[in-house]
Amino acid sequence: MTAGAGTLRLAGVSVRLHDRDLVPSLDLTIAPGEVATLMGPSGCGKSSLLAYLCGALSPPLSASGPVFLGECDVTRLAPEDRRVGILFQDDLLFPHLSVGDNLAFAVPPSVRGRQRARLAAAALAEAELDGFLKRDPATLSGGQRARVALLRTLLAEPRALLLDEPFSRLDGPTRSRVRGLVFEHARRRGLPTLLVTHDAEDAEAAGGPIIRLPGWENGA
Amino acid sequence: MSGSRRHWWDAWLHAAPTTTLALFLVPIIVGLVATWIPAFGYLPALGGTTLSLDPWRRLLDAPGLDGAVRLTLLTGLVSTLVSLAATIVILAAWHGTRVERAIRRLLAPLLAVPHAALAIGLAFLLAPSGWIARVLSPWATGWERPPDLLIVQDPNGIALIAGLAIKETAFLLFMSLAALQQIRVHDDMTVAGSLGYRPFVAWLKVVLPQLYPQIRLPIFAVLAYALSVVDMAMILGPSTPPPLAPLILRWTADTDLAMRFVAAAGACLQLAIIVAVIAVWAMGERAVVLCLRPWLSSGRRGGRGWAPRVLSGIVAVSFALLAAGAIAGMAVWSITSRWRWPDPLPTDWRVANWSNALPGLGTSAWTTLVVAVIATVIALALVIGCLEHEQRHHVRPTNRAMWLLYTPLLVPQIGFLFGLQVVLVSLDLDGGWAALIWSHLLFVLPYIFLALADPWRALDERYQRTAGCLGASPARAFWAVKLPMLLRPVLMAAAVGFAVSVAQYLPTVFAGAGRLTTLTTEAVALASGSDRRIIGVYAFAQAALPAVVFCAALVLPAWLYRHRRGMRR
Numbered sequence: 001m002t003a004g005a006g007t008l009r010l011a012g013v014s015v016r017l018h019d020r021d022l023v024p025s026l027d028l029t030i031a032p033g034e035v036a037t038l039m040g041p042s043g044c045g046k047s048s049l050l051a052y053l054c055g056a057l058s059p060p061l062s063a064s065g066p067v068f069l070g071e072c073d074v075t076r077l078a079p080e081d082r083r084v085g086i087l088f089q090d091d092l093l094f095p096h097l098s099v100g101d102n103l104a105f106a107v108p109p110s111v112r113g114r115q116r117a118r119l120a121a122a123a124l125a126e127a128e129l130d131g132f133l134k135r136d137p138a139t140l141s142g143g144q145r146a147r148v149a150l151l152r153t154l155l156a157e158p159r160a161l162l163l164d165e166p167f168s169r170l171d172g173p174t175r176s177r178v179r180g181l182v183f184e185h186a187r188r189r190g191l192p193t194l195l196v197t198h199d200a201e202d203a204e205a206a207g208g209p210i211i212r213l214p215g216w217e218n219g220a
Numbered sequence: 221m222s223g224s225r226r227h228w229w230d231a232w233l234h235a236a237p238t239t240t241l242a243l244f245l246v247p248i249i250v251g252l253v254a255t256w257i258p259a260f261g262y263l264p265a266l267g268g269t270t271l272s273l274d275p276w277r278r279l280l281d282a283p284g285l286d287g288a289v290r291l292t293l294l295t296g297l298v299s300t301l302v303s304l305a306a307t308i309v310i311l312a313a314w315h316g317t318r319v320e321r322a323i324r325r326l327l328a329p330l331l332a333v334p335h336a337a338l339a340i341g342l343a344f345l346l347a348p349s350g351w352i353a354r355v356l357s358p359w360a361t362g363w364e365r366p367p368d369l370l371i372v373q374d375p376n377g378i379a380l381i382a383g384l385a386i387k388e389t390a391f392l393l394f395m396s397l398a399a400l401q402q403i404r405v406h407d408d409m410t411v412a413g414s415l416g417y418r419p420f421v422a423w424l425k426v427v428l429p430q431l432y433p434q435i436r437l438p439i440f441a442v443l444a445y446a447l448s449v450v451d452m453a454m455i456l457g458p459s460t461p462p463p464l465a466p467l468i469l470r471w472t473a474d475t476d477l478a479m480r481f482v483a484a485a486g487a488c489l490q491l492a493i494i495v496a497v498i499a500v501w502a503m504g505e506r507a508v509v510l511c512l513r514p515w516l517s518s519g520r521r522g523g524r525g526w527a528p529r530v531l532s533g534i535v536a537v538s539f540a541l542l543a544a545g546a547i548a549g550m551a552v553w554s555i556t557s558r559w560r561w562p563d564p565l566p567t568d569w570r571v572a573n574w575s576n577a578l579p580g581l582g583t584s585a586w587t588t589l590v591v592a593v594i595a596t597v598i599a600l601a602l603v604i605g606c607l608e609h610e611q612r613h614h615v616r617p618t619n620r621a622m623w624l625l626y627t628p629l630l631v632p633q634i635g636f637l638f639g640l641q642v643v644l645v646s647l648d649l650d651g652g653w654a655a656l657i658w659s660h661l662l663f664v665l666p667y668i669f670l671a672l673a674d675p676w677r678a679l680d681e682r683y684q685r686t687a688g689c690l691g692a693s694p695a696r697a698f699w700a701v702k703l704p705m706l707l708r709p710v711l712m713a714a715a716v717g718f719a720v721s722v723a724q725y726l727p728t729v730f731a732g733a734g735r736l737t738t739l740t741t742e743a744v745a746l747a748s749g750s751d752r753r754i755i756g757v758y759a760f761a762q763a764a765l766p767a768v769v770f771c772a773a774l775v776l777p778a779w780l781y782r783h784r785r786g787m788r789r
Binding site: 051056059079082084085093097098105106108137138153158 | 680682687688693697701704781783784
């Protein structure tokens, strides 16, 4: 299944806080299935860059520069029309919905009726979470919640994937397993993926190009 | 299609703050202007066509004015000081204990009881022929018949002060507990403790200075309320003379139409008194700060704090017992057939009191319900619109905007409702549903905003962002994610708004113009009568309605989310 739409291309994107440049002018092309890593000290604008890419940057931060998904300029699209998936440090599963409803929430509206629940169940089965459909997300382990969050993001059929330190709350074997799962799905679906992390091991596992952002203290 | 839906949604969010402000500022400003002009003799409808100081002269000559003003100042200031002192000592003495958590739980029901119902219940309890005297007589008191004492409606307003203090302590505790969430109390108390400070003194020295600025506006609202209360004062306060606000109300209903001009001048005097007292209070704050600053850095660590615990415990328990006894008294009287003095309980019971009252009771209960529900729904829609707008555009209400929000709670009701009624009459809108609902909305709105703002702002905004990145439109992210996640605070805010509407007395009298009556206006009107059974029926119904809504607001989310551990807090 290759839903990927081609490359994710940033053509001179810059992020500002008030009138100070956090990210000066970033050119970056990520191929389908490739996982690029963005590293840098806290407060250097990594997360803000991701917020800009999914269309949710809020004042006092601002950004400029076109963003392309394949041939399509998505810079002016509303977040919900961009089809850019994002995973955060916290899984952010909606606490008022069951696991199955969380997944069904993400299924595109063109899929109707029972088929929605069927897609959710199939996704769970694929991630070895059979029978979790009716579960309360609050009763899941950290690794299980991370996997459900990934499934939810993928069910929305994104054309690119953004990862905002999604593994930093996990530890040990769970961490490397979830990480492997995320990268594997990204590759299999041909999703250009941008990972933000502090962790050198994450960056190495990603296997793609590594971009280091300078902190503003260092005189960007 | 989604384009037009989006347009509709954005238009709503965009209009919400302005609409909200206009909805409650316009009637207040119009009402104030239409009160001040007749106060200077101009009201053509009543034959006043020239400006003059005559109404003021007659006001100053009015019999009982001096006493009324003195009584207003006494009851308003003393009840506010008692409530504030009780709030501070209770919180300081019991911080972080089980008692504090118990108080937190007991507050909601006490807040839900309307002022008028509590006043009626207290009168049942405290009067010379009341429940307490019955239980204690004759073995403890020696009274063979109800003594001829003015315990309720006493000339110094002590019963009124007690009634106000109970309600306002509950309100200030509620506002303080909410404000404390914004302060790092736990960390600060730990640091102070590690420096050797005992909890009571640590709380006073470290937490109170941070808390006070946050509850300053609520304190002013309490002050303004206590200085201009009408319904409680009519039931618990003395009548010759009454405090200023009930006296003005009496003048507005005087058969001599010329007294309306005096009433208008009185309403202006009422506003002036509140402005002056708040100004004096603000100066008092500075004086207290100056006096206490040396103590803050004196290094005194304080003792074990038993005295404040005992004292505040007694105050809290007696307030709770009085409130509980008041409600129980109404309930008992409402099903009493015969209750001879000094029996501790009725000898004959009669549930038919309720069915006998039903025709009138049903009508006013229905009006109460309709007005409260509609006012609450409108207010919720507006407040949520404002809060969403604020988040979407990353603007926070400034300090000045918060003062605007508090306007309906700071301006005395009698100070602008008189003028508003003049305007309503001239537009032929008085006594109608729209006017009644709007007049309630003025007071429901600020309370719903206060109840909802903090939980609304506290929700992690990434949930909405996540929903957006999953392809949900802003409207869907709102309806399917944000609103269900905030169901509990939304329903609590709705219950608060509902209770505020049910409790409104003066707005109902003026906007309802006698044609639309609620449980509150009926209960207050009956309270001066002598049949406690029928008073008990109305007062208990008035207290029960908001209580039922509060219960529903607690139970509904708990039941809906019984399988969602992440939704319990």
